[in-house]
Amino acid sequence: MPASPAHPRSVRVIPCVVATVAVWMASTAAHAQTPSASQSWPLPQPAPMPPPIEPPRDTPFPGTIRLHVDATDTARGLFRVKQTIPVAPGRRLTLFFPQWLPGDHGPTGRLEGLAGLKVQAGKRVIAWTRDAVQVAAFHIDIPAGVTSIDVNSQFLGATEPRVGPVVATSTMLDLQWHNLVLYPAGHYARRITYVASVKLPPAWEFASPLTVAQRDGGEVRFQPVTLDTLVDSPVIAGRAFKRILLSNEPVPVHVNIVADDAAGLEPPPEFVRGYQALVQQAYRLFGSQHYDHYDLMVWLADGFGPSYFEHLRAGENALPADFFTTWKDRPERRGHLAHGFVHSWNGLFRRPAEMWTPDFNTPERDSLLWVFEGLTSYWQDVLTTRAGLWTRQDALDDWAATAAAMASRPGRRWRPLRDVTNDAVVQRCKPLSWRGWQRDMFDAYSEGALIWLEADTLLRERSGGRKSLDDFARAFFGVRAGSQVTMTYTLEDIVTTLNDILPHDWSGFFRSRIEETRDAPPLGGITRGGYTLAWSEEPTDAVRRAEAASGNVDLGDSLGMTLAKDGKVLRVDWEGPAFKVGLLPGEVVTAVNGGPYDAQRLKDAVKATAHREPLRLSWRQGTATRSALIPWHEGLRYPRLRRVEGTRAILDEILEPRD
Template identity: 45%
Template structure:
């Protein structure tokens, strides 16, 4: 070894490398210049967005878009176009940028090379000059062919056009300041339902000009089998039920069923005392092929249900609060919106700190209005409430995570499946928020001796500026002020106690003040039976702590429940129960038999991948299903809440 090599080796060993041989440490590359921030000034000219949605065989929508180039962009030499990512109602960046493809940009017949932003992958930089007064864009939405690839939006009978998926818009502007001329081409003879209104209808429909934010808020259902019912009385603000279906028989609604939907409109307007739309379209897909959805818009809502929604009316009631929920959002979420959730465009992050109002109180009114309208019976509404109360009272994750923190879940998980949902918690501000607002309603009724209720809060808070479409934002303090106006109380403490603190039990004072208590019996309610039938599951959540499908695969295992403690994990499959091949009935019998004989355990042979093991569960408390039980001698405030308003 030479003297030089020896010196290098010794200094490296001791960590004393001389400056002559020191290797420089890496330094970060600078972040490229940011995309232009949105400014509140008019975009010059109009976008022209034309969608061809006829290629249902390949599930491809082809888009032709014409974009005027502003003078300041010409002077700068570049124009930036954005693909929408923060979609209102999703509460997270769910834009389907992965389905965007085939982008070609031209001007004056000459092709222009575009460049995607290296940080913001939903931004496209395009060189422009005085020689490029307009940009001619062609691209495709390569929508999912199967549910494994995402939500299916094109089938042989139905197309769901969501404009955020099929349009680019210029950066540097509030989307309310960008005018759009939209059009859509659908298969021959199909009919369209949308909050958009058209100048000309046909296979190619040209809609009236709208701001870009209104366009994104106005999706389309187009279908081979389509029917529209008017739900408003003559002379009232137009409201319609626009239904598409996989087959024509699914559209066979009875007059009584449509009347229940008319009652929904009447009951909602009675609660909120206003209408913040000049027309409203319930968009409803009765389908097993189109991807499921429930998404709010200001003048419409996107909804899906089973094909038997009308034709099997006695079985589909567990899903019939969906329209009531999304309709409520026209007031709560679209008109009144948390200040930190309003954004100037669709690529500005939103914050969901008040989702327990936006979604929690909407969940509350969805359940209540479904019962008041007759979409479900009062008893069915009570059964749904019992199941929700039990589910969240047994929520293991509440031992470590406060409710308010779950308002971050749309960004954290983006509604991806969770391995241990009841321990991790998810978007619990929906249903636990509902229970909290039931607590508030019954407390207001109790304190005011029945003179006031949450109906008064709804009218005061959501009913302002009747007829206005302009979003009205609010903060936590505004909610507290409105509650105190209805009924003086320490509402700030009331809310903080339920939002910020870790509580071992769900907020169930609303049941007690309503005149009921949560109990468990060995018999499932009709609501649970209908849900199990629709989902082809056997739900033993409140006994063994598992929900099992017809083939024995466990979709959910309750954290620290009997099955969990015995070593069972979600996704595993039960092959045998007490030495007999698995069937849902045998699993239920095993639970009831173990209750009768304390010495008898429940033996399961369980398969996980290529591994098989025998599991013994020492459970003896029998079947347990939640119910509401009337507390004798107390005011029945819960029945008052579910009673229709005149």
């Protein structure tokens, strides 16, 4: 029945109430569809990993791989590579680009330089797939009926140092086979045979540990070798090339030099005499050699390299263009070649067992880096001096600088040297803000050298001068004369040999210096050697030369900082005076005691602190300027070794040449 007009009903609609009710109803409905917190949904699970790559086995790879490199486009650093590889039809082939290179101690292979990869069987293109986990591995499914494939690729070398090592220019090249090969997985490197050839620019000369089978102009084909030998045998080449015989007994040793032009090829007579003597002093130290011939390789150019790879039968050394012309003025440069030469014995012939790997993609373990590099660094200095390339004072100043640098490593309090040996993998030579606190792999070189100096002086002291580390060198590295087969070693082998020479707790000696944290560096070799680490307000000749060459101001042993010529802070040492007032690398010192920054003004002001004069520095920190009194009152300090009167000068004995 319709409503009676006599009784009408008036209805008022309130919008906010309607909206509220609507929201409530919607939320109620949604709540009814939402599971409670206790309701279980499937949790994410990891996606399956790709199948593992076949591990290397000590079995021969069936057949010989032919490798040809067109290295004529040197101006662009472009290498064109073709490999012809025998394959099994219907099987999967995995090829590796080398990542773990002997002597680099970490996965440093320049995989980013690989480009233009194309696989073919005749005219048929075969697809390849990069492994999703081991990205330096490439999988190729070989079709039925295919027994050989051609693998074409390019290696794009760096065209400037900021990109990476420059290994080719319009005048020279350093052909490193590890940049060019893709090798089959599943076999030891010593069981894969290669026939390698290279096309060089017209009229270029070259040298290599490899034996030439045939040469036709710029085309050079080498005798077959295994992959491990190939990677260990670089090629030096250039338009301006010089080869000098250093020794012919018992086997040839040459130095091969390339430069931007012929005028840069002429070494001073002291260079030739010095390295001739170096070879002889090395033979007297080790007692034998493990190569049929050896090639020192020297590239003289600014912006080339860095190339400092060591090999059993060669050593790569990229040096400044003025290396010869500044020979008399820069003796500190003369030891570079000695380091790689010593590695022929320590590192190549004998290698720490955990650092030897069956191929170039199996990770190394660097626990004995302080032997591989530290002992080599020690003998580098000793042999450089015995050969007359350094004076005794040069060596003493170098040891003083090393001792002072290691004394500025407060990180030793939390990080033992054993852990630092991992830094080729952990830090990969990246710049560090606080090197003294963080430490890096090069501490294994420097602190390792000090430990071996201590071992040498201990042997000499305890034996009354009858025994020394020279005896260890001959007993440990002089075995198997002429053999080119790697012989691995452990710390136990080192301890056993040292005990055969002089009984002592050598295990405890090394453990306390390697495994344990310490407050101070191992300077026992210096004190036992008849010297002490002292400080002078006058820099050594080496410091003067370095500052003159760079324009930098080295105040590391006083203010704990190094500055560029314009006052930019290059380095601040952890817990040093500069650190304590908040100075940071990258900031710019603008004033010294109220006067404008000048390197000599700063040195004079630091020197005056020894007489209680205050030192106030002002510096630019972003857009702000800061100023502070520097908490330092000991003047200028530069390290030196001071002779301790009345003690035996064992360090002098160590540095004497051997007859």
